[in-house]
Amino acid sequence: MHADFGIGISQRAALGLIGAALLLALASMPQPALAQANFDRPGGDYSRSAIASGDPADCAIVCERDRRCRSWSFAYPTAPEAGALCWLKNSVPPRVESGCCVSGVRGAGVLEPRNSAMESAIDRYGGDYKNFDLKRGEDDEACKKACADDNNCRAWTYARPGYVGRDARCFLKKDIKPPRRKPGFISGVVR
Numbered sequence: 001m002h003a004d005f006g007i008g009i010s011q012r013a014a015l016g017l018i019g020a021a022l023l024l025a026l027a028s029m030p031q032p033a034l035a036q037a038n039f040d041r042p043g044g045d046y047s048r049s050a051i052a053s054g055d056p057a058d059c060a061i062v063c064e065r066d067r068r069c070r071s072w073s074f075a076y077p078t079a080p081e082a083g084a085l086c087w088l089k090n091s092v093p094p095r096v097e098s099g100c101c102v103s104g105v106r107g108a109g110v111l112e113p114r115n116s117a118m119e120s121a122i123d124r125y126g127g128d129y130k131n132f133d134l135k136r137g138e139d140d141e142a143c144k145k146a147c148a149d150d151n152n153c154r155a156w157t158y159a160r161p162g163y164v165g166r167d168a169r170c171f172l173k174k175d176i177k178p179p180r181r182k183p184g185f186i187s188g189v190v191r
Contacts, residue, residue, distance in 0.1 A: 040101040044089035055183040056102035059086035073103040077162025123182035127175030143170035
């Protein structure tokens with residue numbers, strides 16, 4: 001038995017096409033911009049302030065509390081005396097990839113990258129058996145490689161310049177300690 005709801009085959013086909021067109025339109029709509037580490041938004045600045053905590057989430061909060069703010073960029077400190085800076089913007093400039101910064105739009109919060117090899121804004125405090133300053137230009141990849149090349153190393157933590165000293169610092173760990181959120185640090189487990 002077949003139920004007929006008064007809709008012919010051509011009408012069903014038309015409704016199917018309309019439904020497909022709506023799904024396609026929804027899929028192609030711009031997605032909300034999330035704040036992301038390793039991106040800057042150059043331009044549109046109207047205010048700059050120091051962020052004593054060194055936490056990009058605090059810059060996002062400053063933007064939320066200022067009605068003029070449409071987007072923001074947080075610049076990591078380059079040395080302890082330089083401190084972290086928060087740039088508020090009255091527009092939403094396009095993102096540009098840059099390890100200097102975290103940026104976002106008002107209302108987006110902060111999205112820290114996570115994968116099995118790298119834990120952004122994470123410190124694995126304790127278990128250190130060796131730590132050293134990295135040369136200018138070396139980053140978390142150099143710290144991760146130092147750990148991978150050392151059979152005694154099970155985990156590592158990289159501190160950006162300005163968070164524990166003038167230069168970036170690498171901590172090699174004999175034990176895998178629990179992760180703790182800490183801005184300016186990147187960690188990982190090797191073995």
